[in-house]
Amino acid sequence: MAEIVQEEKKQKGAKKRPKRGVARVDMTPMVDLMALLLTFFMLTTAFSKPKVMVITMPEKNDKQQPPKIAASRTLNILLGDSDRIYYYMGVADPNKPPLPTLIKTNFSKDGIRKVLLEKNKDLFTKIEEYKEARLKGKIVVADTTAENYITKLKTDDNVGPIVLIKANDKAKYKDIVAIVDEMAITNVASYAIVDLSPTEIDMLKSAPR
Amino acid sequence: MPKIKSTARSPHVDMTPMVDLFTLLLTFFLLTATFIPMEPAQITIPNSISEKTVPDNNVMTIFIAPNKKVFFNYDNGKDTSYHYRANLLKAMGIQYKINFTPEEMKKFSGGGTFGMPMKDMQRWLDTKNPKEAEQMQTGIPMDSLDNQLAWWVRMARTVNPYAEVAIKADGDVTFPTIKKVLDLVQSNGVNRFNFITTYQKEEVGLKDLPK
Numbered sequence: 001m002a003e004i005v006q007e008e009k010k011q012k013g014a015k016k017r018p019k020r021g022v023a024r025v026d027m028t029p030m031v032d033l034m035a036l037l038l039t040f041f042m043l044t045t046a047f048s049k050p051k052v053m054v055i056t057m058p059e060k061n062d063k064q065q066p067p068k069i070a071a072s073r074t075l076n077i078l079l080g081d082s083d084r085i086y087y088y089m090g091v092a093d094p095n096k097p098p099l100p101t102l103i104k105t106n107f108s109k110d111g112i113r114k115v116l117l118e119k120n121k122d123l124f125t126k127i128e129e130y131k132e133a134r135l136k137g138k139i140v141v142a143d144t145t146a147e148n149y150i151t152k153l154k155t156d157d158n159v160g161p162i163v164l165i166k167a168n169d170k171a172k173y174k175d176i177v178a179i180v181d182e183m184a185i186t187n188v189a190s191y192a193i194v195d196l197s198p199t200e201i202d203m204l205k206s207a208p209r
Numbered sequence: 210m211p212k213i214k215s216t217a218r219s220p221h222v223d224m225t226p227m228v229d230l231f232t233l234l235l236t237f238f239l240l241t242a243t244f245i246p247m248e249p250a251q252i253t254i255p256n257s258i259s260e261k262t263v264p265d266n267n268v269m270t271i272f273i274a275p276n277k278k279v280f281f282n283y284d285n286g287k288d289t290s291y292h293y294r295a296n297l298l299k300a301m302g303i304q305y306k307i308n309f310t311p312e313e314m315k316k317f318s319g320g321g322t323f324g325m326p327m328k329d330m331q332r333w334l335d336t337k338n339p340k341e342a343e344q345m346q347t348g349i350p351m352d353s354l355d356n357q358l359a360w361w362v363r364m365a366r367t368v369n370p371y372a373e374v375a376i377k378a379d380g381d382v383t384f385p386t387i388k389k390v391l392d393l394v395q396s397n398g399v400n401r402f403n404f405i406t407t408y409q410k411e412e413v414g415l416k417d418l419p420k
Contacts, residue, residue: 028224035231038234049262050254052405053257054259055402057391059395117417117418118419121418171383172383173379173383173384174255177257177406178257
């Protein structure tokens with residue numbers, strides 16, 4: 001704007017005047033934007049690494065008998081096709097009728113998570129209280145110490161559920177990941193991905209859709 | 210006191226070098242940030258609350274695409290002196306009686322994810338045509354008669370015993386395929402798996418406990 005006024009004056013007066021300064025482009029906004037973009041790309045490159053969910057599968061050993069686990073603590077989660085999910089407590093032994101009934105649930109907050117939280121109330125409360133105390137500064141320990149403490153709480157737990165995750169042939173990978181993730185969310189101490197028994201396959205077939 | 214005469218100077222600072230530098234850095238970060246390693250298939254990974262990142266080295270990654278094709282990736286080790294990829298190819302060459310030339314080894318070392326039957330490997334390494342190379346990525350066979358994936362895993366573990374197994378599978382792949390891969394990896398003595406996921410926050414606290 002200022003330059004336009006200047007030019008007008010020049011024409012009116014018709015007097016030669018030395019030009020004031022060289023015509024420059026103000027680069028400040030450009031530099032601002034560049035700095036912003038630069039910061040953005042610098043930060044995103046550092047954080048865009050994918051994450052991993054670590055899972056240890058039970059060892060495959062034919063000689064060794066599978067560990068005996070209490071039926072009362074066993075929570076079986078059965079995964080079917082099109083995101084269907086069922087659970088039942090105890091064991092489904094065809095020699096000991098009646099067979100347990102499958103309860104249908106879902107992956108939502110009020111679905112399987114509620115069931116897991118209910119069963120794992122003790123351990124979950126312990127771990128969450130510990131985490132909260134750390135957050136509020138009541139307990140000051142290093143991250144690794146806290147992790148070790150939580151791992152110890154998990155190994156010492158003997159009332160929480162033992163979750164057996166069983167997927168049928170049409171279950172999708174994302175459902176398996178989702179259910180293992182639920183275990184992490186609800187702090188379940190012991191869980192494993194195991195095969196369906198023939199009885200359970202039949203139970204899944206006759207289960208309500 | 211003598212008056213300090215301020216020299217008549219334009220109030221502008223010459224920002225050109227700064228802009229130059231910024232453009233350079235920006236271009237660099239732009240290119241490195243959007244650089245996604247070439248993967249032979251589009252894989253949509255599920256999400257989880259895990260915040261652990263994928264290890265940088267000592268890791269073999271098994272890709273399972275939605276069409277059940279399986280691909281494999283392996284890293285070169287902590288630094289250039291390990292030559293894990295070249296050693297892996299050499300080991301596989303001995304297993305399948307294929308002689309790989311030093312040039313082929315070099316190309317394999319610098320490459321990324323691959324997935325083809327061993328008989329196509331040499332042709333894939335030799336071809337200069339990227340389109341043809343892409344078409345050859347038909348997945349690693351893993352049927353019981355010729356389980357090449359099992360050999361890749363075994364050789365990868367032999368070449369680098371510290372190699373962990375990461376699985377990058379599409380969310381829609383059905384369980385039998387996953388199980389097949391997990392079983393063959395487990396038969397090679399690996400019981401620990403890293404499922405590659407994207408992070409998604411999930412807030413659960415004491416207040417969520419059912420009363």
